[in-house]
Amino acid sequence: MKFKKICRILLNTIFWSFVAGVGALAALVFIYGNDLPDYKSLATYAPPVATRLYAADGSLLIEYAEERRVFIDYADLPPQLVNAFIAAEDQNFWTHPGIDVQGIARALVNNGLRMLGRNTTLSGASTITQQVAKNFFLTSERTISRKIKEAILALRLERSFSKEHILTLYMNQIFLGARAYGVGSAALMYFNKPVTELSLAECAFLASLPKAPNDRSRAIERRNYVLRRMVEEGFVTQSEAAAAAAEELNINSGFTAQMQPEFQYFAEDVRRQLLNELGREVLYNQGLYIKTTIVPELQMAASAALNKELDAYNTGRTDKLQGAIIAMNPHTGRILAMSGGRSFADSSFNRATQAYRQIGSTIKPFVYLAALERGYSPQTMILDAPIVGWRENNTLWKPENYDKKFLGDVPLRLSLETSRNVPTVRLVEQIGTQNAIEAAQRFGVYPAQLPDMNLSMALGSGETTLEKLVLGYSAFVNGGHVVQPKLVDYIEDRYGRVIGGGVSEMVEWSDDLLPPSNAQESEPLSDEQSLYQMVSILQGAVERGTGKQARVPGHTIAGKTGTTNDVKDVWFIGFSKNMIAGVYLGFDTPKSLGRGAGSHMAARVFADFMRVALENEKNQPFSVPDGMTFMRVNRRSGASASADPDGMIIQEVFKPGQKPNPAPAAASAVSTGAVVGGVF
Numbered sequence: 001m002k003f004k005k006i007c008r009i010l011l012n013t014i015f016w017s018f019v020a021g022v023g024a025l026a027a028l029v030f031i032y033g034n035d036l037p038d039y040k041s042l043a044t045y046a047p048p049v050a051t052r053l054y055a056a057d058g059s060l061l062i063e064y065a066e067e068r069r070v071f072i073d074y075a076d077l078p079p080q081l082v083n084a085f086i087a088a089e090d091q092n093f094w095t096h097p098g099i100d101v102q103g104i105a106r107a108l109v110n111n112g113l114r115m116l117g118r119n120t121t122l123s124g125a126s127t128i129t130q131q132v133a134k135n136f137f138l139t140s141e142r143t144i145s146r147k148i149k150e151a152i153l154a155l156r157l158e159r160s161f162s163k164e165h166i167l168t169l170y171m172n173q174i175f176l177g178a179r180a181y182g183v184g185s186a187a188l189m190y191f192n193k194p195v196t197e198l199s200l201a202e203c204a205f206l207a208s209l210p211k212a213p214n215d216r217s218r219a220i221e222r223r224n225y226v227l228r229r230m231v232e233e234g235f236v237t238q239s240e241a242a243a244a245a246a247e248e249l250n251i252n253s254g255f256t257a258q259m260q261p262e263f264q265y266f267a268e269d270v271r272r273q274l275l276n277e278l279g280r281e282v283l284y285n286q287g288l289y290i291k292t293t294i295v296p297e298l299q300m301a302a303s304a305a306l307n308k309e310l311d312a313y314n315t316g317r318t319d320k321l322q323g324a325i326i327a328m329n330p331h332t333g334r335i336l337a338m339s340g341g342r343s344f345a346d347s348s349f350n351r352a353t354q355a356y357r358q359i360g361s362t363i364k365p366f367v368y369l370a371a372l373e374r375g376y377s378p379q380t381m382i383l384d385a386p387i388v389g390w391r392e393n394n395t396l397w398k399p400e401n402y403d404k405k406f407l408g409d410v411p412l413r414l415s416l417e418t419s420r421n422v423p424t425v426r427l428v429e430q431i432g433t434q435n436a437i438e439a440a441q442r443f444g445v446y447p448a449q450l451p452d453m454n455l456s457m458a459l460g461s462g463e464t465t466l467e468k469l470v471l472g473y474s475a476f477v478n479g480g481h482v483v484q485p486k487l488v489d490y491i492e493d494r495y496g497r498v499i500g501g502g503v504s505e506m507v508e509w510s511d512d513l514l515p516p517s518n519a520q521e522s523e524p525l526s527d528e529q530s531l532y533q534m535v536s537i538l539q540g541a542v543e544r545g546t547g548k549q550a551r552v553p554g555h556t557i558a559g560k561t562g563t564t565n566d567v568k569d570v571w572f573i574g575f576s577k578n579m580i581a582g583v584y585l586g587f588d589t590p591k592s593l594g595r596g597a598g599s600h601m602a603a604r605v606f607a608d609f610m611r612v613a614l615e616n617e618k619n620q621p622f623s624v625p626d627g628m629t630f631m632r633v634n635r636r637s638g639a640s641a642s643a644d645p646d647g648m649i650i651q652e653v654f655k656p657g658q659k660p661n662p663a664p665a666a667a668s669a670v671s672t673g674a675v676v677g678g679v680f
Contacts, residue, residue, distance in 0.1 A: 042136065042161065047071060047172055049287025049494055050185065053267060055294045056336075056489070061263050064271065066284050070184030071494065072195055074168040080200055080235070081183060082167065084207035087229035090128040094163060098129045098154035129154040131210075132169050176206060177213035190251050200236065201227075201244040205251075220249060262303040264344035266294050266335070269353060270487045277500070287494035293334040293486055298613055302327055302337035302581075305608035309585070309601055310342050313593075322588055324351035324466050325605060327581040327613065330474035333483035336579070337609070349588070356463040357569045357586060359445070361419045361599075362562030363460040365476070365534055366439040368416050368424075371431050372530040373439075377658040378413040378537055379638030382423040397455070399425045402563075411638040411661075413537050413652070417545030419561060421459070428458045437462075442525050443472035444482065460564065466571075470582040473573045476538070477558075477580065477622065480524035480531050528625040529655045535622050536653050542574065544648075549603035550574050552610045556621050559606065561599035566592045572602035577620040579613060581606055629654045637664045 050065035086093050092100045126134070133153035157166060176186040186206050187195045198206070201223060208222035227241040236244075270292055274283050282288070306325045313321045320342065327337040340350030349355070371380070384407045387399055399422050406422065415423040428436045436458040440446040446462050467485055474483050491500040538558035541547045546561040550572055559574025569586040570593065583602040586593070593601075632641040635648040638661035652660070 042132075042157070042165075042169060045169055045172075046494070047182075048285035051283055051286065051288040051290060053270060053290045053292060055263075055292060055296050055299075057296060058291075059296060061292070061294070062267055064284050067181045068179045068185040068189065069172065069181040069287075070188065071172050071287065072168075072182065072184040074164045074171075076196065077168075077171060077183070078195055078198060078203065081195060081198060081203040081206065082171075083230060083233070083235040084200075084203040084226055085128070085171065087233045087235060088204075088207040088226045089131070089210060091229075091233055093128050093167070096127060096129075098127065098156075098158035099151050100127050126150070127154060128170050129157055129166050132166055132173070133157060135173050136169070174210055175213050176209040192252050199244070199247065200240065201247040201249065204230065204244060205249060216251065219251065223249065260300075261344060262299055262339065263294065263296075265340035265348075265350050265352065266292070266299065266338040266487070268344070268348060269338070269350060273487060274491075288499075289492040289494075289496075291489045291491070293336060293489055294338070295336045298327060298337040298609075299339075301612035302609050303339045305605045305612075306339050306583070307342060308608065309605045313585075313597070313601070314342075319587060319591075321585060321593065322347075322351055323583065323585040323602075323605070324355065325581065325583050325609065326352045326466055326470055327579060327609065328470060328474070328485065329578060330483065330575060330580040331478045331578065333471070333474070333486045334489070335485055335487055336613075337581075347588075351466070351584060351588075353465055353467045355584070355588075356465055357584065357590070358461055358463055358564040359469060359571065360460040360562040360564035360569065361421075362469055362560055362571045362573055363440055363445065363458070363462070364416055364419065364424055365538060365560055366443055366445065366472070367428060367431075367436040367458060368412060368537070369476075369526060369530060369534045370435050370439040371412065371427055372533050373526060374431055374435075376412055377654060378533055378652055379411045379633060379661055381409040381638065381661065382412055382415055382427055384408060384410045384415065384420055384423045387422060387425060395456075397425075411635070413540060413638075414635060416537050416560075417541045419541075419546045424459065425455070428455060433458050440472070443475050444468055445472040460562065466582050466584045469571070469573055470580055473560075473575060473582070474580050475525050476531055476535050477575050477577065479528060480526045482522045482525065529628060532622070532625050532628065533653055533655070538574075539622070540650070546599065547572065547574065547603055549600045550606045550610075552576075552607055552614060555610070555614050555617075555619050557610065558622070559603070561603060563599045567594070567597050568592055570597065570599045570602045572599055572606045574603075574606050574610070576610070576614060576617075577622055579610070581609055581613075624653075627656050629656070629658075631660055633660045637661060639663045 047069055048065070048067050049069050049071050050063040050067075052063045053061040055061055090096075090100065092102060130150050130153075133150050137153060172182040172184070174183075175181055176183070178186075178189045180186040180189040183195055183206055186209070187193055187198055187202075190205070191198065191202055204226040205219060205223040207226045208219070211222070212218075224245045227236070227244055230236045231238055231241045270290070271283075274290070302325045306323055310321055310323055322341050324340050325337065326335065326339075328335045338350075338352050340352045340354070341347055372378075384401070386406060387397070401420050401422055407420075410420065410423055412427070414420075415427075433455055434453050437446065437450070437453050440462070441448055441450070445464050445468055446457070450457065450462070471483060471485060475481060488500075490498050493499050535558050538560055539556065541561070542550050542557045542559050547559050550557060550559050555576055557574055557576055559572060562571035562573075563569070568590045569584065571582070571584055573582040574580070583605040585602050585605075630651050630653055632649050633639060633652045634641060634644040634646070635650045637644045637647075638652075640660040641649045643660070643663035654660075
């Protein structure tokens, strides 16, 4: 009887304890469970993910993110990485309902023994599901109420989602130090590799991080603890764990997905553009795939060519010369290389796109084009003789040539090839200052609205950027079409959908993997015959004029030098059939570069770059429009070679109705000191 009574009392105690426990649990759920966050939103989990910037060849340049994260789907998580986290964080993950009763009991025993002085590890009892609940919805405060809410949310998560989905949430959200959130980002940050390439030792290291993400002092010890736990759980053998424990842990202590310094000016221009177009939230948190136009080998060549010239000049100087180079496809506007200075770390100011400087003689092709459009031929004679009494408003002009000499009548071609100033002044007077400036405006070099349309503007005193000059010159070789600078080929969202970058519809790309050109959609800025005559003259400027330093053996190159007053700014803009590049050199606070300096320095940079850029390309002469006639003429007189065979004979290109000059009469040279009075 006594035994039965004891059993009855025991059963009653267990029953009422169970009832009390259920009641207490129900009370806790009622008190803490009503105002919990809506956990169902995790069904369509789309975490903030780093945007990644890629070069044209697919290589990674940099990533933009407020939290560095690379989303990894469960199917792409290596089993050993999953096992490492389960062994380290939640050994009963696959079987518990969200909270681990065994884990709680084990933690109570271990912590109690530790309080009594036993050598046991202080442990917690939070499951992976509880950590998901806390990381997504709760704070990290150490209170009973938070733990209760965490447990309730964990139970609800387990009823709503699969174990795989919960693990996906955990592996992509957990903070693992070094601003890395999730295992995908951590693998890149610490080992510079994707999760699929992680070794067992590296998987164990990542699994050891949640306990102390920013503490590297015990990295080996904690990694080896995870390996022992994996052995205990049967995930790896003892020999596999021993081999992993012996592996050297090569942690990338400072890896931040930073690009090589040569790419920083370009990448910053992309960032500024996209920040303006997309906004900060989209750019930094939506995991965009941005395919840019930059070609790594060309970028390296451009930076090397620019820095070589700058370093040679700057040796032993206090004030440092700066410069810029930009290369693009003249038909599409795709920027292939860009450097805005000697060092982005020293100055982020991009002198290719942000520096407005006087352009000097680089304006002359637009002035001479305006003359060609009005019926002048490349052999039209212009007087190169001293000018006195030239007055514009309150300014008295006395134009001079760079060599301080005067040649008398010279062909238009010779004047531009050798960049003579005095004939250019006379040409501007003949065609009109406004017409000369309008040509530069039409090609985008000068803005559409100018405060003053005066002679100095027509001679290059106006300011513009290197990028605008290169875009303007692009129209010479692309048939006269306006092109816009293009930094990005296309942008994909995290799901692979194209959302921007100029490729808004399915279009055919060419066989050489260049995107389609939209240049032909615009009306030509000039007639193709005048444009070709200008290209031919600029080709002559490189072959035998002021641009000789820009020659590239085996390739057809055209271009123009530019030097401003007192040699404060020097330029060269040049092009082949399918590539154009511009170079600018000058001090940030304008001052003379000194004796011996000049546009030949910029031309050297261009040549050094183009030799690399065209190394594996076949020579491609410029396309000749229909209706043009080629004739051999005397370069100095413009007469046909048969009529004036003495001196340099060149090939000239004429429009229909144009022809060489008559044979020259007896020469009457204009001396250096001759004076032509009055205003012409």
